[in-house]
Amino acid sequence: xxxxxxxxxxxxxxxxxxxxxxxxxxxxxxxxxxxxxxxxxxxxxxxxxxxxxxxxxxxxxxxxxxxxxxxxxxxxxxxxxxxxxxxxxxxxxxxxxxxxxxxxxxxxxxxxxxxxxxxxxxxxxxxxxxxxxxxxxxxxxxxxxxxxxxxxxxxxxxxxxxxxxxxxxxxxxxxxxxxxxxxxxxxxxxxxxxxxxxxxxxxxxxxxxxxxxxxxxxxxxxxxxxxx
Amino acid sequence: xxxxxxxxxxxxxxxxxxxxxxxxxxxxxxxxxxxxxxxxxxxxxxxxxxxxxxxxxxxxxxxxxxxxxxxxxxxxxxxxxxxxxxxxxxxxxxxxxxxxxxxxxxxxxxxxxxxxxxxxxxxxxxxxxxxxxxxxxxxxxxxxxxxxxxxxxxxxxxxxxxxxxxxxxxxxxxxxxxxxxxxxxxxxxxxxxxxxxxxxxxxxxxxxxxxxxxxxxxxxxxxxxxxxxxxxxxxxxxxxxxxxxxxxxxxxxxxxxxxxxxxxxxxxxxxxxxxxxxxxxxxxxxxxxxxxxxxxxxxxxxxxxxxxxxxxxxxxxxxxxxxxxxxxxxxxxxxxxxxxxxxxxxxxxxxxxxxxxxxxxxxxxxxxxxxxxxxxxxxxxxxxxxxxxxxxx
Numbered sequence: 329x330x331x332x333x334x335x336x337x338x339x340x341x342x343x344x345x346x347x348x349x350x351x352x353x354x355x356x357x358x359x360x361x362x363x364x365x366x367x368x369x370x371x372x373x374x375x376x377x378x379x380x381x382x383x384x385x386x387x388x389x390x391x392x393x394x395x396x397x398x399x400x401x402x403x404x405x406x407x408x409x410x411x412x413x414x415x416x417x418x419x420x421x422x423x424x425x426x427x428x429x430x431x432x433x434x435x436x437x438x439x440x441x442x443x444x445x446x447x448x449x450x451x452x453x454x455x456x457x458x459x460x461x462x463x464x465x466x467x468x469x470x471x472x473x474x475x476x477x478x479x480x481x482x483x484x485x486x487x488x489x490x491x492x493x494x495x496x497x498x499x500x501x502x503x504x505x506x507x508x509x510x511x512x513x514x515x516x517x518x519x520x521x522x523x524x525x526x527x528x529x530x531x532x533x534x535x536x537x538x539x540x541x542x543x544x545x546x547x548x549x550x551x552x553x554x555x556x
Numbered sequence: 557x558x559x560x561x562x563x564x565x566x567x568x569x570x571x572x573x574x575x576x577x578x579x580x581x582x583x584x585x586x587x588x589x590x591x592x593x594x595x596x597x598x599x600x601x602x603x604x605x606x607x608x609x610x611x612x613x614x615x616x617x618x619x620x621x622x623x624x625x626x627x628x629x630x631x632x633x634x635x636x637x638x639x640x641x642x643x644x645x646x647x648x649x650x651x652x653x654x655x656x657x658x659x660x661x662x663x664x665x666x667x668x669x670x671x672x673x674x675x676x677x678x679x680x681x682x683x684x685x686x687x688x689x690x691x692x693x694x695x696x697x698x699x700x701x702x703x704x705x706x707x708x709x710x711x712x713x714x715x716x717x718x719x720x721x722x723x724x725x726x727x728x729x730x731x732x733x734x735x736x737x738x739x740x741x742x743x744x745x746x747x748x749x750x751x752x753x754x755x756x757x758x759x760x761x762x763x764x765x766x767x768x769x770x771x772x773x774x775x776x777x778x779x780x781x782x783x784x785x786x787x788x789x790x791x792x793x794x795x796x797x798x799x800x801x802x803x804x805x806x807x808x809x810x811x812x813x814x815x816x817x818x819x820x821x822x823x824x825x826x827x828x829x830x831x832x833x834x835x836x837x838x839x840x841x842x843x844x845x846x847x848x849x850x851x852x853x854x855x856x857x858x859x860x861x862x863x864x865x866x867x868x869x870x871x872x873x874x875x876x877x878x879x880x881x882x883x884x885x886x887x888x889x890x891x892x893x894x895x896x897x898x899x900x901x902x903x904x905x906x907x908x909x910x911x912x913x914x915x916x917x918x919x920x921x922x923x924x925x926x927x928x929x930x931x932x933x934x935x936x937x938x939x940x941x942x943x944x945x946x947x948x949x
Contacts, residue, residue: 381944387940406855434557439851439853
């Protein structure tokens, strides 16, 4: 399919547990295309985050095939998967996971440095991203000096640092109050509108309703799909 | 941001923990440094003293250490025979006896009374001048202080040479100078003169004997020793290297064994300390590490970050350990030198560049070994499961 970034074909993910194997994702088939905005909803433990992790190449399916940019992810070595994530995928986490010993700017600069971007380009891109998320004035602040919403904005800027084609957000408003969550949702909308494909896992119906495509999961399966 | 800069930031993030780690390594590193100095110190110091004697082959009638074997008879003839060998540059006869030395004011001491015949005088003049005429001697600083004798003073020597029941004839000597002898002990008095003057003080009994012959080789000490033993199979010739070898085979091995055991123990402590610190540190930020991995940081990079932290802690602690170790070594050396019979210039802890290199290599190895387990944790970190666990917790 033209414009497809990642395709999951009949993927399942089974976790071995002492009490017996647990199937977190069961026979899911899904494609994420360029520029699309998808939300994945469902009750806790339904496999949303596991599906997101597989789409983001941090986890591999126990069965089925996951193809990112035409490459079978299961066949890639760890180093190649890391490189793929670094260059093509951005992650936004519920708990931000900013590095507390670095400033906002340094947090945003870090993935660019890992990708080997020249210093001047990194500085310019970092400033541009912090301006994009409205935090240029807080560039030299550490995460402990920022509010929850500001931290998540820095995390979004960090996720966009290497111009990913796909941004994955796992409960991005889960730790924020409603008003701050609205701001983050609006920011994510803008990221998507600017061309980055977005997949959001959320419990929040308001956040999910902003997506053009909403997948509902239950017991590891995609139970329904709505497009708006 | 380079791994080392990143690791530095991680250390600064936990200043108390990092400081404790660094101080722990500094203390352990100081002990390690001292163990390394101790392991070779006595041998190095002994070699230095032997070299300072000014000769490189000693010839005895038996055992290499003076006084350990029989006297060497017909010393003058033996010296002349050896001096004629092409591999020998010069031969000096060395004989030692015990003497009572007194001044007219009633001060008296018991001293080692040394006599030499030849071009080499195995002492260094501190004040005054060397023995130049019959009836002159030099005193070591301890003897001079006890006798309150300065150059120019006259002393009476009662040497005990052959038969201790026979009263030695008193002989007047003029103190020519105050000298330092390489193997003198702090509480030991020594007087030195020519063989002729010593034999005269001995009343002319048992002449022409020596404790040993001090030989300066023409350049190759081993060759000279071989030539000497070939020329005089009844004599034993020992180079300074052979002397050191004998010393190393003897009591010094205890120091080396103790040093090896304590070095191993201190390194094990350093490794455990850093492993625990890094493991705790890594376990507290598994979520961050998993997030970095999710963002595309390679396994190699996060492992390198941990290794750099270990290297920084051990590197900084190791650097601090050197001055601490040097101070501790000085203190311990002073304690050990209080043991009776230890020559003033003999040291147990002696610095050598090799010790520094071994110290750095051992600590470097410890840094890597200490980081292995925490590196394994981050290398094998399941990214997805960790991110999930962090949210659940």
